[in-house]
Amino acid sequence: MNFNPAGFHSATNLFRAAAAAAILNTLATGLWAEIVVFNDDGCWNWLQDERVIVAGGKLIIGSVAAGTHDPTRMGDVEAVSYDLKTGNKQRFTLHHAGTVAAQKLWKDDHNCPAFVARPDGRVLALYAHHGRDEKLYHRVAAAGPDFSTWEEEQVFAVTPGSRVGFPNLVYLSAENGGKGRLLGFFRGLNNKLMPSWAFSDDAGRTWSAGNVFIEVSPKTVPYVKYAGNGRDTVHIAFTDGHRVNFNNGVYHVVYRDGSLHRSDGTPLRSLREGLRSAAEGTRIYQANAESVAMISDLHLDARGHPHVVYSVQKDTARLRPRPIGADHRYRYARWTGRDWLDREIAYAGGEVHPVADDDCTGLIALDPQNLNVVYISTDADPVRGTPLISAADGKRHWEIFKGTTADGGATWGWAAITRDSVRDNIRPVVPVGLVGQSAVIWLRGVMRMPNDYEFEVVGLVSDPS
Numbered sequence: 272m273n274f275n276p277a278g279f280h281s282a283t284n285l286f287r288a289a290a291a292a293a294i295l296n297t298l299a300t301g302l303w304a305e306i307v308v309f310n311d312d313g314c315w316n317w318l319q320d321e322r323v324i325v326a327g328g329k330l331i332i333g334s335v336a337a338g339t340h341d342p343t344r345m346g347d348v349e350a351v352s353y354d355l356k357t358g359n360k361q362r363f364t365l366h367h368a369g370t371v372a373a374q375k376l377w378k379d380d381h382n383c384p385a386f387v388a389r390p391d392g393r394v395l396a397l398y399a400h401h402g403r404d405e406k407l408y409h410r411v412a413a414a415g416p417d418f419s420t421w422e423e424e425q426v427f428a429v430t431p432g433s434r435v436g437f438p439n440l441v442y443l444s445a446e447n448g449g450k451g452r453l454l455g456f457f458r459g460l461n462n463k464l465m466p467s468w469a470f471s472d473d474a475g476r477t478w479s480a481g482n483v484f485i486e487v488s489p490k491t492v493p494y495v496k497y498a499g500n501g502r503d504t505v506h507i508a509f510t511d512g513h514r515v516n517f518n519n520g521v522y523h524v525v526y527r528d529g530s531l532h533r534s535d536g537t538p539l540r541s542l543r544e545g546l547r548s549a550a551e552g553t554r555i556y557q558a559n560a561e562s563v564a565m566i567s568d569l570h571l572d573a574r575g576h577p578h579v580v581y582s583v584q585k586d587t588a589r590l591r592p593r594p595i596g597a598d599h600r601y602r603y604a605r606w607t608g609r610d611w612l613d614r615e616i617a618y619a620g621g622e623v624h625p626v627a628d629d630d631c632t633g634l635i636a637l638d639p640q641n642l643n644v645v646y647i648s649t650d651a652d653p654v655r656g657t658p659l660i661s662a663a664d665g666k667r668h669w670e671i672f673k674g675t676t677a678d679g680g681a682t683w684g685w686a687a688i689t690r691d692s693v694r695d696n697i698r699p700v701v702p703v704g705l706v707g708q709s710a711v712i713w714l715r716g717v718m719r720m721p722n723d724y725e726f727e728v729v730g731l732v733s734d735p736s
Contacts, residue, residue, distance in 0.1 A: 310336075321387070325703065326392065326418070344364075376400070384438075394411070395410070405430060409424070410423070434462050439456040441453070452472055465483045467482065468481040484546065487548060493511060494509060508566055522555060555611050570642060581635070617683065619647065620650035634699065646699040647674060653672050663693045669696050711731055714727070715729045
């Protein structure tokens with residue numbers, strides 16, 4: 272179990288030690304060690320990728336601190352390196368605001384960094400001050416084995432008046448005439464809340480702006496996930512509306528050789544021209560007038576076929592008062608090479624932000640090393656949908672479950688990773704690039720709003736032996 276949020280601010284070191292000793296490692300397999308606290312203060316959004324990568328035998332984990340234990344860290348954009356063999360940890364501050372007022376503005380889960388491993392093995396971080404200006408911030412880890420220091424922060428201002436956010440990094444070795452190109456996808460070029468892109472031909476040292484490449488109605492906001500094959504292709508899955516836009520859909524397009532294509536390879540138009548409507552893409556799912564879809568994760572299998580996981584809010588009134596604990600479901604979709612197979616797989620429970628007019632779930636994550644495995648965060652039984660009431664405090668909490676399928680997603684088995692918690696467990700992620708080990712990382716604590724949270728970054732890593 273987790274220690275009680277009521278003591279989160281004022282617990283003594285003795286209480287914390289005793290509570291940590293009481294953590295239950297409730298796993299269906301003996302492969303895992305104890306839960307690791309990677310960062311004692313941090314949060315992330317799920318629309319920046321990759322938030323966690325493997326490089327040089329280490330996990331590199333990004334998050335934004337709330338200042339829960341140390342107020343001077345409030346709003347700090349941080350990177351933690353974790354040695355997969357020794358368990359040694361190093362934390363580095365990528366960005367620290369200069370004033371308390373600025374720190375309060377940077378304290379927002381949307382400001383977490385995205386990482387990519389460059390061809391030289393060094394890691395690049397890209398982050399933004401969510402929707403506040405035209406700046407994309409970037410840093411490169413200094414040469415060396417431990418990722419404990421990073422070069423000076425650099426700034427790329429895309430175009431005047433832009434309001435950027437949600438950076439994603441994808442490296443393609445065949446781009447730029449075979450010399451390699453780094454693509455930076457984000458939102459907000461030219462002050463439009465639409466998917467945009469930039470590129471770098473020197474591994475992130477210098478950047479050039481592209482354009483808005485998906486433009487839908489100005490009354491809706493697309494949410495996007497990206498996955499590249501490392502060579503010549505980027506898969507793009509997106510919704511044609513915000514998580515409060517009912518009757519929205521989930522779509523897919525493919526970028527290759529400078530152009531966008533439908534799932535089956537049918538060419539659309541160049542990336543610089545962009546899509547003129549979501550419907551030009553391949554539709555995976557269509558919500559209805561009483562439901563909303565929200566995308567969670569996207570990865571490619573060994574054949575290069577995309578797998579997408581997302582949530583759907585079911586049968587809830589458009590306007591408040593809406594029932595707290597609205598019914599969400601997780602869905603799993605995969606491209607077979609000819610069509611999309613899309614299935615509901617689990618109950619997702621309620622909304623994580625009960626005071627906000629949105630539909631954030633605890634989220635679902637694919638295991639990029641094995642796409643027959645997912646991890647979900649839910650405050651409902653994945654199969655029955657009944658509330659998860661903790662035996663520790665008698666309250667409903669979000670817990671982490673591992674789901675496994677042996678028939679392409681038609682049926683699933685579920686195993687509890689956490690249970691009977693006294694703090695919520697949300698937003699799981701599985702690192703890209705693991706070899707011979709398994710890991711799942713999530714946030715443990717309290718979420719009230721994107722700028723009001725108290726979390727640790729925790730997870731499980733299998734024994735390398």
